[in-house]
Structure formats: structure tokens, C-alpha cells
Amino acid sequence: MATWKNCSQKNSQYKLRQAIKNISNKKQPRSDKIFPEFIKNLGPKPIDTLLLICNKYWTSKMSLPADWTKVVFILILKPGKPTEEMKSYRPIALTSILTKFFERIILTRLKWFLESQNLLAKEQAGFRNNMST
Numbered sequence: 001m002a003t004w005k006n007c008s009q010k011n012s013q014y015k016l017r018q019a020i021k022n023i024s025n026k027k028q029p030r031s032d033k034i035f036p037e038f039i040k041n042l043g044p045k046p047i048d049t050l051l052l053i054c055n056k057y058w059t060s061k062m063s064l065p066a067d068w069t070k071v072v073f074i075l076i077l078k079p080g081k082p083t084e085e086m087k088s089y090r091p092i093a094l095t096s097i098l099t100k101f102f103e104r105i106i107l108t109r110l111k112w113f114l115e116s117q118n119l120l121a122k123e124q125a126g127f128r129n130n131m132s133t
Contacts, residue, residue, distance in 0.1 A: 012051055012055070012105070013047065013048065013051055015104075015105060015108045016047060016050065016051050016054070016101065016105060017047065019100075019101050019104035019105060019108075020039055020040055020042075020047075020101060021040070022104070023036045023039070023040070023097065023100055023101070024036065025037055025040070027097060027100075028094075029096075029097065030067070030070060030072065030094060030095065030096045030097070031067050031070050031096070032067040032068070032096045032097070032098060034096070034097050034098060035097070036097050039097060039098075039101070050098075050101070051105075054101070054102050054105050057102070058105075058106070058109075064099075064102075067096055067098075068095075068096050068098055068099045068102065069099070070095070070096070071093050071094065071095050072093075072094040073091055073092065073093055073094075074091070074092045074094065075089040075090070075091055075092075076089060076090045076091075076092055077089055077090075078090055111128075111129075115128075
């Protein structure tokens with residue numbers, strides 16, 4: 001059976017670096033005051049520490065830091081829609097940059113697990129690598 005230990009440390013470091021690389025520099029810091037550029041310019045040792053932190057929260061029953069769980073919702077009016085109707089707005093959730101990294105690591109691990117265990121139907125193409133319609 002596949003386990004999270006099968007996701008090697010080197011592979012996890014690579015995935016974390018990919019997650020960091022893919023975050024837009026236009027993202028604004030939330031309550032933690034951390035800019036994407038700061039994370040993108042970390043050296044190998046701080047990246048290893050960030051991965052260690054992610055793994056610690058992943059494998060324990062510890063709660064995430066409060067700053068990681070704060071979300072600010074902003075409603076954006078859809079073009080040409082009436083302002084008095086709720087369905088005229090698109091919600092945007094603003095979260096910590098560190099939360100975004102952690103979410104991407106979790107997504108990568110969950111996708112790996114589902115694929116390695118053949119838990120998805122072969123007809124399932126959405127949100128899967130190399131399976132676009």
C-alpha cells in the first residue's frame with residue numbers, strides 16, 4: 001500500500017519549490033505580513049524548514065497557526081450584473097501566502113495518493129494531469 005513516506009523528501013522539496021515558483025508576485029500579504037517574494041528568495045535550508053513545518057502539521061493533530069487560517073472574503077461584482085442581487089457577485093477568499101503553499105502541497109499529495117491507489121475512475125478526466133478533454 002502506498003503511504004506518505006513513499007513521497008520522498010527530495011520529491012517533496014521539489015513539489016514545494018514548484019508551489020513557491022507558481023505563486024504570483026502580485027499576491028498581497030495578509031495578517032502574517034509575508035510577501036511572496038520573500039518566500040521565493042529563501043535558500044535551501046529555510047525551504048527545508050518550511051517543508052518540515054508542513055509535514056509536522058500534516059502528520060500531527062496540531063492546529064495550524066491562527067494567521068494561516070484567517071480568511072478575508074471580498075465580493076467582486078460581475079460585469080453588467082445588478083448590484084442588489086447576491087448572485088451578481090463573485091467571492092474571492094484571501095489567505096496567507098504560507099496557507100497557499102500548504103494547500104498546494106496537500107493537493108499534490110492527495111492527487112498522488114488517489115492516482116497511486118487507482119481510486120479514480122478511468123473516465124474521470126477533470127483536474128488530472130495528462131487527462132484533459
